[in-house]
Amino acid sequence: MPKVxxxxxxxxxxxxxxxxxxxxxxxxxxxxxxxxxxxxTGFSQGTIYNYYKNIDEIMSVIICRYMYKMKExxxxxxxxxxxxxxxxHDICNCMVNLYENAPVLFEAMLxxxxxxxxxxxxxxxxxxxxxxxxxxxxMIIALLKMGMSQGIVRVDLNLYVAVFHLWSSIGQTIxxxxxxxxxxxxxxxxxxxxxMEQGFELIISSVxx
Numbered sequence: 584m585p586k587v588x589x590x591x592x593x594x595x596x597x598x599x600x601x602x603x604x605x606x607x608x609x610x611x612x613x614x615x616x617x618x619x620x621x622x623x624t625g626f627s628q629g630t631i632y633n634y635y636k637n638i639d640e641i642m643s644v645i646i647c648r649y650m651y652k653m654k655e656x657x658x659x660x661x662x663x664x665x666x667x668x669x670x671x672h673d674i675c676n677c678m679v680n681l682y683e684n685a686p687v688l689f690e691a692m693l694x695x696x697x698x699x700x701x702x703x704x705x706x707x708x709x710x711x712x713x714x715x716x717x718x719x720x721x722m723i724i725a726l727l728k729m730g731m732s733q734g735i736v737r738v739d740l741n742l743y744v745a746v747f748h749l750w751s752s753i754g755q756t757i758x759x760x761x762x763x764x765x766x767x768x769x770x771x772x773x774x775x776x777x778x779m780e781q782g783f784e785l786i787i788s789s790v791x792x
Contacts, residue, residue, distance in 0.1 A: 595626075595630075595634070597678045598624060598636055599620065599624055599626075599631065599641065600633070600641070600645060601645060601749040602620060602623040602624045603615070603620055603641050603642075603645060604645065604685075605621075605623060606619045606620060606623050607687045607688070608687075611687065612642070612687055612690075615638060615700075616638065617631065617632075617635075617637065617638060620638075620641065620712065632779055639697065640708075640761050642691065643697060643708045643709060643712065644708055645688065646688065646691060646692055646696060646712060647708055647712045647715065649681075649685065649688045649689075650692065650712065650716065650719065651715055652681075653678075653681055653692075653719065654678075654715055654718055654719055654722070656665055656677050656681065657674055657677055657678075657722055658678060658722060660673040660674045660677050661674070661722060661725065661726060665729075666731050666733075667726070667730040667733050667735050667736070668735070668787075670729065671725055671726065671730075671783075671787055674726070674753075674784045675753055675779075678753055678754070678757060678780065679757055682757050682758070682761065683761075686761070688759060689754070689758075691756070692745065693751070693754045693758070696712060696716075697709055697712070698710070698712040698713040698716065699713060715748050720743070720746050720750075723745055723746045723750070724742050724743075727742060727745055727746070727790065728742075730747065730790075730791065731742070733777075734792070735791050735792060736790055736791055736792070737790060737791065737792055740790060748777055748786075748789070748790070749786065749787075751792070752786040752789075753783065753786060756779055756783065756786065757779065760773065760775045760776075760779045760782070763775075763783050773792050
């Protein structure tokens with residue numbers, strides 16, 4: 584039996600990931616099954632299970648890639664701005680774009696994610712998720728420190744509490760404004776985009792002087 588080279592395996596792996604993303608564009612994460620992935624790829628059950636044991640393993644890879652994409656885009660926001668408020672608003676807008684391009688992945692990232700704080704040969708992807716998550720946290724800490732140096736952000740803050748507060752508040756504001764768009768626009772007579780902008784202002788005011 585001929586040996587399968589690493590490039591071929593990587594190509595097949597990426598195809599499985601791409602097919603899973605297609606399924607996720609049609610169904611919610613809770614509705615997706617391994618049977619859906621097998622059908623979409625056209626691979627045999629045995630082939631799929633050689634790569635992934637279950638949906639959770641596939642999603643771990645997808646979430647990890649999504650987090651690296653977020654890191655790349657947020658890093659660009661931070662490095663192009665020396666002004667705290669401009670940087671903050673660019674990050675918020677970047678996160679809105681990330682949501683609009685992949686709402687299922689954005690929501691999944693805000694939910695419960697499996698990770699390992701130590702590298703394990705069998706579960707390297709879980710360590711990668713932990714690593715990139717910490718790198719994202721450090722980027723927001725750098726933003727807060729920039730604000731402190733400019734006399735804008737409160738110096739008495741616990742930085743990690745502030746970081747988690749910003750992540751969760753910005754993320755939930757984006758989710759709420761999209762999921763409740765009709766309600767917002769009809770009950771408070773405000774475009775959902777404007778609601779988001781005002782929400783972002785309230786969030787940052789909680790950590791500034």
